[in-house]
Amino acid sequence: MATINLTRAVARDLRAAEHSRRGSLGRRLRRNATAYLFLAGAILCFAVFSWWPMIREVVMSFQYTNFAGDTKWVGLHNYQRVLADPDFWSAWRTTGLFTLFALVVGYAVPFALAVVLNELRHARSYFRLLVYLPVMMPPVAAAFLWKWFYTPDDSGLFNAVLHAVGLPSVQWLQSSHALAVLCLVLFSTWINMGGTVLVYLAALQGIPGELYEAAELDGAGLLRRVWHVTVPQTRLILSMMLLLQIVGTMQVFLEPYVITGSANDTTSVVYLIYQYAFNYNNYGSAAALGVLLLLVLIAFAGGYLWLSRRAEEE
Structure with a gap:
């Protein structure tokens, strides 16, 4: 009971x-x-x-499909066609090289510039405005401006400067594949740097000043303060920006589309997707290449987050 x-x-x-x-x-x-x-x-x-x-x-x-009602199931044919296209591997080579150069230039330069701006004691707001100005420009207009900068004869800005100091002109976009990709990275860094610098500045201003004062008392110079104080204190934001940098640069489209077109083999993966869809009217192959790019980005982002989590646990 x-x-x-x-x-x-x-x-x-x-x-x-x-x-x-x-x-x-x-x-x-x-x-x-x-x-x-x-x-x-x-x-x-x-x-x-x-x-x-x-x-x-x-x-x-x-x-x-051609978006005119004529749609049929073809299985893996689109993927086989994309993988057999020589332009597929060339586009991945260009995208990988662009991402590599962007990590060296586009990732390091904004952080270094943010550190310098954070060290300024006077006119800091004016320099921030100057750094942010390129972000306010229409991207296509800015790309055409830089295309003129890279003009191969002396009418281009960069070659005019070289000519003024007695140096020969450079075929910026025509001489080699690596130099052409590097030129695209320089433009990408310039136009996107302002927003990235502001993110880094916000992170830097959140670091307690006592840490820098203690480092200065120990005789640490600027580089040592950056390495032993700034980098550890901003590790989380640096990791996040690294991931965003890689994911963003692997989807590069504007730079090769406006500045170089397909010249000097600078077609990126996303630009090749555009060509499949709008130049060749092959929407199935464009979708297949888009799915492959999505899988690569998901695999990379997942692996990066997993490695970051393991590093934090250790």
Whole structure:
């Protein structure tokens, strides 16, 4: 009898707890109804403009379509066609080289510039404005401006400067594949540097000044303070910006499209996707290459986050 009563008591407690949870959930939903309503709009926008196109692209990669109603299932044919295209491997080589140069130039230069700006005692706001100015320019207009800078004769800005100091002109975009890609990286760094510098400056200003004062008392110069104080204190933001830098540069499109076109074999992966779709009207191959790029980015980002988590645990 005692066992039965105990069982009934436990059942009543469970029902009461379940009722309390349901009531608490209902109260929480009513209390946060406005927030959920705003979130629903954002989620709907993501679903319509991001998730659905991504799903549609995956489906299209297994189809032949010309958007005129003639659609048929072709299985892996689009992937086989893309992998057999010599331009596929050339585009990956260009994209990899662009990413490598961007890590050396586009990742290091903004951080170094942020450190220098953070050390300034006077006119800091004016220099921040100068650094941020390129971000406010229309990217296409800026790309055409730099295309003129790289003009191979003396009418281009860079060759005019070389001519003024008695040096020969340089075929910036025509002489070699590596130099052409480096020129694209320099433009990309210039136009994107402003926002990155501001992110680094915000992180630097969050470092306690006592750490720098202690380092100065120990006789540390600027480089030692940066290495022993700044870098450890901003490791999280540096890791995040590194990941964003690599993911962003692997999707480069504007630079080769406007500045070089397909000259000197500077076609990137995303530019090749554009050519498949709009030059060759081969939307299935364009979708297949887009899916392959997505898989590479997911694999890289996942591996990078896993390695970062292991490093933090150790």
